[in-house]
Amino acid sequence: MTNHLFDAFRARMPAPERPLMRTDDGRALSYGDMLTRSAQLAHALTRLNVRPGDRVAVQVEKSPEALMLYLACVRAGAVFLPLNTAYTLAELGYFFGDAEPRLVVCDPARAVDIATLAAKSGADTATLGRAGEGSLMELASGQPGDFDTIARRPDDLAAILYTSGTTGRSKGAMLTHENLASNARVLVDEWRFSAGDVLIHALPIFHTHGLFVATNVILMAGASMLFETKFDPARIVSLLPQATSLMGVPTFYVRLLQQSGLDREAARNIRLFVSGSAPLLAETHRAWRERTGHAILERYGMTETNMNTSNPYDGERRAGTVGFPLPGVALRIADPEGGGGVLPAGEVGMIEVKGPNVFAGYWRMPEKTKAEFRDDGFFITGDLGLVDPDGYVHIVGRGKDLIISGGYNIYPKELESEIDALPGVFESAIIGVAHPDFGEGVTAVVVRSPGASITAEDILAAIAPRMARYKHPKRVIFVDELPRNTMGKVQKNVLRETYKDLYALPVR
Ligand code: MCA
Ligand code: AMP
Numbered sequence: 001m002t003n004h005l006f007d008a009f010r011a012r013m014p015a016p017e018r019p020l021m022r023t024d025d026g027r028a029l030s031y032g033d034m035l036t037r038s039a040q041l042a043h044a045l046t047r048l049n050v051r052p053g054d055r056v057a058v059q060v061e062k063s064p065e066a067l068m069l070y071l072a073c074v075r076a077g078a079v080f081l082p083l084n085t086a087y088t089l090a091e092l093g094y095f096f097g098d099a100e101p102r103l104v105v106c107d108p109a110r111a112v113d114i115a116t117l118a119a120k121s122g123a124d125t126a127t128l129g130r131a132g133e134g135s136l137m138e139l140a141s142g143q144p145g146d147f148d149t150i151a152r153r154p155d156d157l158a159a160i161l162y163t164s165g166t167t168g169r170s171k172g173a174m175l176t177h178e179n180l181a182s183n184a185r186v187l188v189d190e191w192r193f194s195a196g197d198v199l200i201h202a203l204p205i206f207h208t209h210g211l212f213v214a215t216n217v218i219l220m221a222g223a224s225m226l227f228e229t230k231f232d233p234a235r236i237v238s239l240l241p242q243a244t245s246l247m248g249v250p251t252f253y254v255r256l257l258q259q260s261g262l263d264r265e266a267a268r269n270i271r272l273f274v275s276g277s278a279p280l281l282a283e284t285h286r287a288w289r290e291r292t293g294h295a296i297l298e299r300y301g302m303t304e305t306n307m308n309t310s311n312p313y314d315g316e317r318r319a320g321t322v323g324f325p326l327p328g329v330a331l332r333i334a335d336p337e338g339g340g341g342v343l344p345a346g347e348v349g350m351i352e353v354k355g356p357n358v359f360a361g362y363w364r365m366p367e368k369t370k371a372e373f374r375d376d377g378f379f380i381t382g383d384l385g386l387v388d389p390d391g392y393v394h395i396v397g398r399g400k401d402l403i404i405s406g407g408y409n410i411y412p413k414e415l416e417s418e419i420d421a422l423p424g425v426f427e428s429a430i431i432g433v434a435h436p437d438f439g440e441g442v443t444a445v446v447v448r449s450p451g452a453s454i455t456a457e458d459i460l461a462a463i464a465p466r467m468a469r470y471k472h473p474k475r476v477i478f479v480d481e482l483p484r485n486t487m488g489k490v491q492k493n494v495l496r497e498t499y500k501d502l503y504a505l506p507v508r
Helices: 004-011 031-047 064-076 089-099 108-120 135-141 177-190 208-221 233-242 250-256 282-292 366-371 412-420 456-463 492-498
Strands: 019-023 028-030 055-059 079-082 103-106 124-127 157-165 168-176 198-201 224-227 245-248 272-275 297-302 306-310 330-334 349-354 379-387 393-398 403-405 408-410 425-435 439-448 475-479
Touching: 004 064, 004 177, 004 208, 019 031, 019 064, 028 031, 031 064, 031 135, 055 064, 055 089, 055 108, 064 079, 064 135, 064 157, 064 208, 089 108, 089 168, 103 108, 108 124, 124 135, 157 177, 157 408, 168 177, 177 208, 177 306, 198 208, 198 233, 208 224, 208 245, 208 297, 208 306, 233 250, 245 250, 250 272, 250 282, 297 379, 330 379, 403 425, 403 439, 408 412, 412 425, 412 439, 412 456, 425 492, 456 475
Parallel strands: 019 224, 055 079, 055 103, 079 157, 103 124, 198 224, 198 245, 245 272, 272 297, 439 475
Antiparallel strands: 019 028, 157 168, 297 306, 330 349, 349 379, 379 393, 403 408, 425 439
8 A cells, every 4th residue: 555645755854863953942853753753743634623625624824743743644545725824714715615625724822713714624723832732742642653544646636725817716726646747856956955954944935835846755755944934034044054045035135135144154965945936136146156166056847836947957057047947847937828839939828737736636626727727738827037048947927917926925805805895995906016025015006985084094904804914915006097007907016116216115
């Protein structure tokens, strides 16, 4: 009996006493502990009536136990469904209703509210806190330390990660065991990870970057992590000498560059800095190289596809590009208009990808899934790009109306719907404007209803209980009318141009 993903990790597991992680509060976990804890948690899940194929929705703070819960789901054949800790109850309600989890695991502090919400979708609730407290570990600690890992095939689901929809509803990207295993294997090889590596892990573990790219690579290499619950730039600089690698979003690198202690000496033991999730400015790449002597390796991925491209480990890491398609990934640039014919090298078009990394479709949305795949199996990413004469892929824009702030995605439509529904608002447009810290700053351009006097504070107060904090506009601007083209469509490019210097001064 094989479990495709877990067996892949196990096959490369080092001796049980080897370290898997050390946390910022001084806890240590070995690979042997990983086997025991994930087994106990898998028993606990079974006791809580989680059966193979059932979804386990998890909104908890980052902790070793939270990571073990991911592995326990894999071992129990369940589908892991991680959720951003910033999501409000209103946002959670949608995910529970759509995914119909068997079990919801949440922070003890939110247990009462979430249990009520979960029950409406027929789910039970267990709790897990930052320090491992709560009902889940209480149940798990009494369970045996070995578990007959449930058989799962390569195309069985391992996880569902929600990605916001351009037209409203979030879509659950269904990721299979093979999606995750194949991508982790490729990244270990491409980025030369081995058992001796120590990764500074300061990303959240509810998204692809921190959960799959960072953690799966470490598990697949038998390496270890310095597991940080929060991104604290001063602390990260102090940890650099103990590590060999760091993975982060561009905001990490921007903030680390503001630390006086960041220099070649601090980075002396590092062999690889990786950036992704959002565009890394060429100036950040250059400044980093000057300060540390290292060229950041930029790569490109999506929730739906895991990682698609990477700059080379050996060879030139070209700033402003995302490198070459990874082994096994076919990438092409297609005509975004019309039939999607393949464009010649150098021309800008829609990036399309195909490979073992590409997801199995959107949960219970066959029509949306069909619309985002070509007949020959290529997935339409929504990113606009080109391939230069040397084969480097450049992302030059987005066909989808998406803002990426500090590595988090915000879909304007979702915010616009909330703001437009407020009394006193006639209409609104949400745009991303260049921001020195977050890359793009969410900005609301609002037209008041005739005679209304609604303020920015009123708008922010109204969305606060409904939407995660990181989605909130950093600025609200009132205008008399929105610019429109002859078809009546709001010209967001005009708005972006008008407000391009809004955040020009450093905010931190
Ligand atoms: C926090 N805030 C934000 C963000 N993060 N606002 C906009 N965008 C953000 N990303 C809010 C806080 O709620 C707070 O609000 C204020 O901004 C300042 O908080 P601060 O303490 O500075 O923030 P932080 O806690 O230090 O967080 C910044 C962060 C974090 C460390 C950059 O956003 C982060 O961990 N980002 C990584 C996200 C990630 O993992 N993305 C990968 C997705 P206030 O003070 O007003 O209450 S996976 C993906 O994209 C694909 C697959 C890929 O290719 O990887
Ligand atoms: P998500 O929905 O969180 O999976 O975000 C995926 C999106 O992030 C991609 O479709 C890209 O638009 C963007 N992205 C990821 N990595 C990069 C990168 N290195 N450069 C530019 N955009 C990126």
